[in-house]
Amino acid sequence: MTFQKLQTKRTYEEVIAQVRERLFSGTLKPGDRLPGERDLSVQLGIGRPALREALRALEATGLIILRKGKTGGAFISNGKARVIAENMSDLLRLSSISVDQLFEVRLWVQTGLARAACQRATKDDIEKLRQNVLEGESLHARGLSRQRIEVNVEFHNILAEATRNPVAQIVIRGLTDALKALSHEVGSYPIASLFDDRLSLVNALERKDEDAAAAAMERILKSTKPLYKRLEAQRLAAARTATAPVRAARIGRKPNGTSGKTTALKGTS
Structure with a gap:
């Protein structure tokens, strides 16, 4: 070679x-x-x-x-889903994509993914999902926020693995890791109905009820979207606050070192 x-x-x-x-x-x-x-x-x-x-x-x-x-x-290498996930996370942080856009795609993709998982998930897959929900609920009760975020995000990756489709796994990891990074950056708390909705999805998979599984996934995504929009707003507000002193210093300083202040004439605005 x-x-x-x-x-x-x-x-x-x-x-x-x-x-x-x-x-x-x-x-x-x-x-x-x-x-x-x-x-x-x-x-x-x-x-x-x-x-x-x-x-x-x-x-x-x-x-x-x-x-x-x-x-x-x-x-x-064997290829890394991490690269896609990191790029998606960077785009969200740079505001090149919004939470609205991310959740629109999640709704399209993940309701279909829930239907596919109904056909392909094994008993082991279903048990992993059930244990994941119980672990997330336990971590929430103990106030372990960072660990809970990791476990909650992993639920979607386990579900993607249950489809036996590697493309689905890569796409879902990219979508969810971007939101995980946002949660870790500014904090997060779960929606009250989250764990119940996830258990409803797991039970639908066990019954192989595609409509119920898709409906449960839709409820999960629609209930959590407002939370992530608030997190996005908090992050943007924090970024503006952090850069405000720098912008103020630049506006208030002229190239020759004199102040950038001007005196307004009376009667003008």
Whole structure:
């Protein structure tokens, strides 16, 4: 396996392109180790600093795993749902997407997912979901907020796993991890009916009642959406408060160091 010398693109972009090409063509497979740093830099015709930048970029995309030590190196990964989840979380934090938009997609996707789980969930899946609800309720009663958030979010991931569809699992993890990050950032508390609605969903799965399962999921999402909208508003308000002194300092300071204050003329506004 050899790589071609780079041509005109930015260095790290062309390295990524070559790795992707070999991965998708089957030349490279998950678990394969890339050539050592010295050999790979020679093959590509680039210096080691540029190669390291490219490898870090590949790691950020989730295509490779960098391991240290004697048996370390750059290895092709099996793909990481984490990358999608982190990107979704970043978009929510940057206000590129809103809670309204996120919940609209959740309603479309997760009601259908609940129907699929009715057909495919095993007894073990149903028991995992039931235990998850009971654990979340116990953590809430003990005031363990951070642990409860983790458990509550994991409910949706367990349900996605019950569909036996890896795409569903990746999508759901991306959607729910974004909201989990928001909850951890500004705090959260559960809706009063949350645990009862989740148990209703679990019972519907056990009966293989698709309509009841979809209806329970819809209740869960519609009841929790206002909570996340409040959390979103709190986060935005906190961000504005944090940046207000900086903005005020910039407005009140002119380039020559004099104050930016002006005196208004009487009779004008």
